[in-house]
Amino acid sequence: MKLHLFQAKSKLGDVDHNLSRLVSYIKANCGSGDIVITPELYLPGYMSRDLHFNIAEPINGKTIKEIEKATAETGCTVVTGIGERDNATDALYNTAVAIGPTGLIAKYRKRHLPSYGVFDEARYFGAGEDEPPVFEVGGAKMGLAICYDAFYPEISRSLTLRGAKVHIYISAAPDMSRKYFETFTMARAMENVVYVVYVNTVGQYDGLGFFGGSHVVDPLGEVLVRAKYYEEDVKTIEIDPSLVTRYRAIRPILKDYRRSDLNYLEGEH
Template sequence: MRIALLHLATREALEETLHKALELLHEAHRQGAALAVLPELFPSVYRYELAQKTPQVLEALQGFSRQTGVQVLAGVLEPAGERYANRARLFGPEGLLATYTKTHLIPAFNEPATMTPGGELVRLELGGFQAGIAICYDLRFPELFRSYAVEGVNLFLVPSAWPMSRSYAWELFCKARAAENQAYLVAVNHAEEPFGAPSLAVDPLGRELLRLEAEGVGVVELDPSYPVQLRQEFPVFPQRRPELYQGLLKSPASK
């Protein structure tokens, strides 16, 4: 499966950002991508007044997918009652395939005060993979990724808006989540400040397959048989001791 990572900078005007995103999407199509991944909150970042324009963005992405056959995963900001939701929408030529709402809200960007967290994980079959969707700060919670993995997920898709100032942690988490779960991980970030950590594709051993540091498109070929084979040859999951991990279900003690 050929997956395109769109390392994109959000512009001042939403229409300019969407125009650039479509330009990169068409380049991904020319390079033979079956799936293209855009960053978290790519049209707006945290400018809440732009959430009302999200429907026109989603309509444009759906139109591109219908025209080209390329599936598109994009992070967007949407109204959710009196608050907002940080969502990843996945489109195929036939329409909306999946919606994931960010489950871990980051205090550093005031998300808990303005957004409603998601209440469920989202996994689906994509191009021979069992894929699971997460967003940015979710990477700091390995329980989420292990929950996916024990259900058979072998490809993690992670739209993100991760600051360059914490890129050392970003790269560590991306590679750790892939290696510890024997799964591919595709994490796509913004190209502009204060974000700008590199977009990465990582293999099930935690090895870097693709890295983007400047705005543009990178396409990587992923083999769905590889994580299946690796899990058979080096069976980590059967060695788990769930009876020892019950503390993970407890609320943290206040200090």
């Protein structure tokens, strides 16, 4: 399975521009069975602030339809981030989508919205109640979550227990959070014995720097590939999710996982 870590800048508020760059990349580079992964909120641009209220689209909107055309044509799967407008309530969500050759195969509204320091996501977006999704590409189960969700080990654990051997985190993480993400992607990979794929925003937006550094961690915590820091970059890499079984013979951490640990989390504290 070939992954494309599409670490591109977004033009803030210009969904059509960002979409067009993504679709061009897919058509030129993405073969059948490949997966292209962009940063969080790549299509509107993460730092679009109040513009989100104007440019968010429903999940069946024209942007998703445009991507569906490209994936149907190429056999590629795309994982990207949109500002989603809920049709019924008009509420906005920070949403990740996976779109395969047959159309939309997974969507996920970010559950953990940072609203501290430089972050203000709860100002724009509602918090998702969806279960982080598990979907299949080429017979391999993949999980999908967004950025700050990686701070919460419960998310990756849930994806693991539902069979996901590749966990994809799309992200928009600024410089001061680099150590956090690089620690957590390692930890999530090693504690679940899974591949973790992390694709981050890059560039300066309103003076706030996003570090890029998109990467893939293997199930024993080796970083297999890392995109450039602070510059646009695309990295491609072949991984074989069926190898997870072999890694779990070396580190059989899930054999020793105890569901009863949850009793202490569920209790009244």
